[in-house]
Amino acid sequence: MKPTNSTNSTNSAHLTGTALRAGWSRGVIELRQTFTNGADLVSHLLWPVLMLTTLYFMRDREFGASGLLLGTLALPSILGMNAAMGMMTMSQVLTAEREDGTLLRAKATPGGMRSYLTGKVITVAGGLVADLAILLVPGMLLIDGLAAGSAGSWLTLAWVLALGMLATLPIGAILGSLFPSARSQGLIQLPVLAMIAISGIFYPVTSLPDWLQTLAQATPIYWLGLGMRSAFLPDSAVQVEIADSWRHLETAAVLGIWAAVGLALAPVVLRRMARRESGSGVAERREKALRRVG
Amino acid sequence: MATKPSNDMDVDGVVLDVEGLRMRYGTTDVLRDVTFRARHGEVVALLGPNGAGKTTTIEILEGFRMRSAGRVSVLGTDPAHADEEWRARVGVVLQSWRDHGKWRVRELLAHFGTYYVPYATDAVPRPWDAGQLLAAVGLSAHAGDKVRTLSGGQRRRLDVAIGLVGRPELLFLDEPTAGLDPRARYEFHDLVHRLAAEHRTTILLTTHDLAEAEKLADRIMILSGGRIVADGTAEELARRTAGADEVRWTCGGRRFRHETAQSTQFVRELFREHGEAVGELEVRRASLEDTYMALVREHEQGSGADEAAGAGEERQAVTAR
Numbered sequence: 001m002k003p004t005n006s007t008n009s010t011n012s013a014h015l016t017g018t019a020l021r022a023g024w025s026r027g028v029i030e031l032r033q034t035f036t037n038g039a040d041l042v043s044h045l046l047w048p049v050l051m052l053t054t055l056y057f058m059r060d061r062e063f064g065a066s067g068l069l070l071g072t073l074a075l076p077s078i079l080g081m082n083a084a085m086g087m088m089t090m091s092q093v094l095t096a097e098r099e100d101g102t103l104l105r106a107k108a109t110p111g112g113m114r115s116y117l118t119g120k121v122i123t124v125a126g127g128l129v130a131d132l133a134i135l136l137v138p139g140m141l142l143i144d145g146l147a148a149g150s151a152g153s154w155l156t157l158a159w160v161l162a163l164g165m166l167a168t169l170p171i172g173a174i175l176g177s178l179f180p181s182a183r184s185q186g187l188i189q190l191p192v193l194a195m196i197a198i199s200g201i202f203y204p205v206t207s208l209p210d211w212l213q214t215l216a217q218a219t220p221i222y223w224l225g226l227g228m229r230s231a232f233l234p235d236s237a238v239q240v241e242i243a244d245s246w247r248h249l250e251t252a253a254v255l256g257i258w259a260a261v262g263l264a265l266a267p268v269v270l271r272r273m274a275r276r277e278s279g280s281g282v283a284e285r286r287e288k289a290l291r292r293v294g
Numbered sequence: 295m296a297t298k299p300s301n302d303m304d305v306d307g308v309v310l311d312v313e314g315l316r317m318r319y320g321t322t323d324v325l326r327d328v329t330f331r332a333r334h335g336e337v338v339a340l341l342g343p344n345g346a347g348k349t350t351t352i353e354i355l356e357g358f359r360m361r362s363a364g365r366v367s368v369l370g371t372d373p374a375h376a377d378e379e380w381r382a383r384v385g386v387v388l389q390s391w392r393d394h395g396k397w398r399v400r401e402l403l404a405h406f407g408t409y410y411v412p413y414a415t416d417a418v419p420r421p422w423d424a425g426q427l428l429a430a431v432g433l434s435a436h437a438g439d440k441v442r443t444l445s446g447g448q449r450r451r452l453d454v455a456i457g458l459v460g461r462p463e464l465l466f467l468d469e470p471t472a473g474l475d476p477r478a479r480y481e482f483h484d485l486v487h488r489l490a491a492e493h494r495t496t497i498l499l500t501t502h503d504l505a506e507a508e509k510l511a512d513r514i515m516i517l518s519g520g521r522i523v524a525d526g527t528a529e530e531l532a533r534r535t536a537g538a539d540e541v542r543w544t545c546g547g548r549r550f551r552h553e554t555a556q557s558t559q560f561v562r563e564l565f566r567e568h569g570e571a572v573g574e575l576e577v578r579r580a581s582l583e584d585t586y587m588a589l590v591r592e593h594e595q596g597s598g599a600d601e602a603a604g605a606g607e608e609r610q611a612v613t614a615r
Contacts, residue, residue, distance in 0.1 A: 015378060015412055022408050029405070033396040102393040105456070107358070109409045110382040278358040279388055279468055280349050286391045 019111035020118055027122025034127055044127070048135040051078050056142055063204060068237055070203075072145040076232040077201040079132055080225030083164045086128045087172035087220075088192060092185050093120060094176025099289065101282040103274065113274055117173070124172075125165055132161075147234040160227030160251065167220045167255040170262030177273035181285065183292075195219045200226070204240040213242065220258045223251045307334040308367075309464055309496045310355065315364035317350050317520075324350050326520035328364070332513075334463075335494040337486070339501055339511035343590055346517045348500035352468050355498065356386050369464060382413035382420070385462030385495075387470060390453050395442030399433060400424055402441060403455055410460035421459045431455045431485060447478025454485065458495075465489070467499035471506060479506075486510050504583050516586060518593040524585070532582045542576040 034040040055078075059071035097103055106112035140148055147153060175188055198212050199205070199221040205213055216222045229237065230246035238244055310332040317325040324347045332338045340348050353359040354366060357373035357380075366372060371380045394402055407421030414420040428434045431451040436444060444452060450470065457465060467486075471479045483506070489495045490512075501507050507514050508528040516524040516531070524531055539557035543550050545568050554560045557577050564572055 011412075018409065018412050022405070025408070026405060029397070029401065037396060097393065100391050100393045101388060104358075105388055105390075105393060105406075108356070108381070108386040108388060108457075109406060110378040110413065110460070111409055115409065278353045279356075279386075280353060282391065283389065 015111055016114070019114040022111065023115035023118025024122060026115055026119030027126065030119060030123040031126045034123070035130070044131060044134065047082075048131065048138075051135060052138055052142060055139065059143055063240065064207075068240065069143075069145055071143050072233065073204065073229070073237065073240070074202055075136075075139045075143050075146065076228035077199075077225040079136060079232075080160075080164070080228035081196055081199070081201045081221060082132060082135065083128060083161055083228075084168050084196075084221040084224050085192075086124055086165055087168035087175070088188070089127070090120065090124050090169050090172030091176035091179070091188060093124065094173055095179050095181065095185050098176075098273070098277065099181060099282070099285045101286075104277045104279065104282050107274055107277055113270075117270070120173075121169060124169060128165065129161075145234065146232050148232050153231045156227065156231035156248075160224065160231065160255075163252065163255045163259065164220065164224040164227065167258035167262065168224075170266040171220075171258065173266050174262065174269045177269045181288070195221050206240055206242060217242075217254070220255055223254050227251050227255075308332070309334050309336075309369060310338075310498065311365075311367040312351075312355070313365040315351070315354065315366060316362045317347065317354065317359075318362040323520055325361075328517070328520070328522055330515055330522055330525060332496060332498060334496055335490070337490045337497045337499070337510055337512045339499050339507035339514045340517055341501060341504065341507045341514050341586070342517035344502060347520055348502075348517055349468055351517065352466055352498065352500050356384070356466050357381070379413065382410055382460055383463045385457040385460060385465040387453050387457035387465065387467045389468070389472070390441075390449050392442065395440065397441050398437075399439055399441060399444070399452060400428060400437040403427060403452070403459055406456050407459045413460065418461050420461050422461050424459070427455050427459060430488070431458075432481060445478075447474050447481070450474060450478065450482065451485070454482075458489070461493075462495065464496045464498070467497065469500055469502075471501070471503065483509055504586055508582055514582075516589055518590045521593070523589050523593050528582050531585045532580055534585050539580055540578040542574070542578075544573045545571050 034044065055071045055075055058074060059069060061070045062068065063070050063073060094103075103113075103116065106116035109115075140146060176185075179185055179188065195216075198208060198216045199219060200208070200216060201221070205216055205222065208216070226241065226247065229241070230248065230251075238246055241247075308331050310330070312331070313329050315325055315328040316323060328347075328351060330338075340351060342348050350359065354361045355368050355373060357368075357376050360374055366374070368376075369380060369383055373380070397405075404424040407424055410420040425434075425437075428437050431454055433448060433451055433455065436448060441449070441452065454467075454470070457467075470486075471482055474482060486497065486499075487510070490497060499510065511528070513526065514524075514528055514531060515522050524534065526534075539554055541552045541554060541557055541560055541564075543564065552560065557579070561575065561577065
């Protein structure tokens with residue numbers, strides 16, 4: 001019945017290749033779509049414009065007696081926060097596309113689930129990188145005192161961003177699989193907003209009470225912010241950080257732990273979620289959603 | 295037969311083989327004992343009232359839902375443990391809502407086609423060319439449109455195209471024309487006819503529309519109370535309840551209606567008695583609808599009685615209703 005082992009393994013490698021290629025083209029097509037229609041373009045641009053406006057008004061305010069400007073401190077932190085927000089995007093997209101039947105279509109297609117997830121990672125990660133550039137490029141022109149000239153800053157940006165996405169996207173996929181409807185996604189926003197509030201993004205974390213500092217250091221958002229600050233701020237700025245250090249090792253360790261946990265759990269949770277998808281499930285959610293509108 | 299190796303499917307041409315299928319949610323049996331077969335190239339309609347278990351049955355066959363008990367073989371494989379290769383031979387027409395709204399019609403179809411490339415064989419080239427397929431479902435004029443701008447009927451035809459892009463041997467359609475206007479429905483029926491005739495695709499569809507089942511299917515199975523209660527061609531099923539012909543006429547400005555087993559004889563006597571005074575005569579032979587209504591009514595009561603067996607008072611209450 002089954003082909004022999006050797007043909008089986010070449011066959012499955014071949015199938016994996018097809019699934020990944022389909023996922024790649026899916027990701028690229030959807031990424032292009034988000035930059036070629038009005039509503040998506042607004043959502044790409046709105047947040048950076050709001051942030052840049054805020055930064056512009058903060059640019060002359062000093063932080064304490066450190067001689068550092070708040071705007072300078074905040075820009076890299078906001079970059080870090082944006083990177084962490086990929087988690088929310090992933091979670092929202094998964095829930096929405098489970099609701100509208102995109103996932104069921106993937107399930108009905110050979111190799112579809114794998115391609116779907118590959119495509120989603122590409123769309124979300126690609127969108128994230130684009131959004132960072134949209135914020136960073138004008139930000140560097142508006143804000144003084146950044147140390148972004150060296151190759152070292154870009155290298156730090158690259159590894160912190162890559163590891164940060166590995167840490168946050170699987171968690172986002174897990175959250176997106178656990179919540180039943182797009183509406184309940186609102187519930188996830190609250191803890192994430194709380195995490196942002198204490199993460200030292202808008203105000204240095206060292207000015208928070210000790211217990212909040214401890215809590216903040218358990219979240220990937222804090223470490224993404226710290227990593228970005230280490231990439232873009234002059235060395236003198238390290239004095240407002242915990243232990244007067246950029247703590248690259250700790251950054252890699254904490255983000256690495258989040259990544260390992262997420263990557264280990266995500267396939268299990270996603271598989272369980274996918275197994276339960278069916279046409280009647282989608283129809284039921286459609287009924288519910290339409291009743292809310294009507 | 296039951297112990298036959300599953301890969302012998304092609305020998306006797308049985309594509310769907312279901313025996314003793316049971317589905318239980320909590321303490322209720324949605325499906326009790328569903329047993330049927332479908333052969334290669336057949337168009338089979340699963341007909342039944344809402345809540346009869348049609349969707350549950352088709353989702354079990356599609357491999358989207360686990361069954362509680364029974365034996366199920368689809369293309370020689372148990373769908374509960376099927377692999378991607380099996381998936382490539384099966385087409386599922388999903389009812390789209392708003393998924394892939396930003397994709398362009400042709401782009402989406404071509405994209406889904408790429409998944410089937412490794413499953414091409416000498417006999418079955420896969421995927422179906424997107425342009426040809428769009429022409430086949432009548433969407434060529436909308437190839438460059440965004441999916442969300444399509445009308446309900448156009449979307450449904452795109453759903454069918456996506457279900458077909460891998461040139462499946464077996465196609466599942468769950469309530470395919472729900473929500474379509476009469477013209478879109480007509481076009482859809484035409485499409486299903488062509489698929490069955492030109493490509494010998496085996497099709498299992500569910501519907502609660504009798505006319506649709508009669509029009510599309512070679513064979514109709516009526517599902518009621520969690521069982522297949524009738525199985526045959528539309529004519530065979532209609533003949534099952536001889537004796538419900540309906541005669542309507544007018545006489546002296548008044549309208550009459552009579553139900554009889556011998557409609558020909560009744561009409562003969564009607565003319566003998568009233569002659570010229572009889573007008574607007576209409577005889578409607580026992581139809582599939584009559585059989586359907588009779589069967590569904592009978593089995594709804596039957597299953598009610600089953601459940602209440604042993605509890606005398608309850609049983610009476612059920613039959614009285």
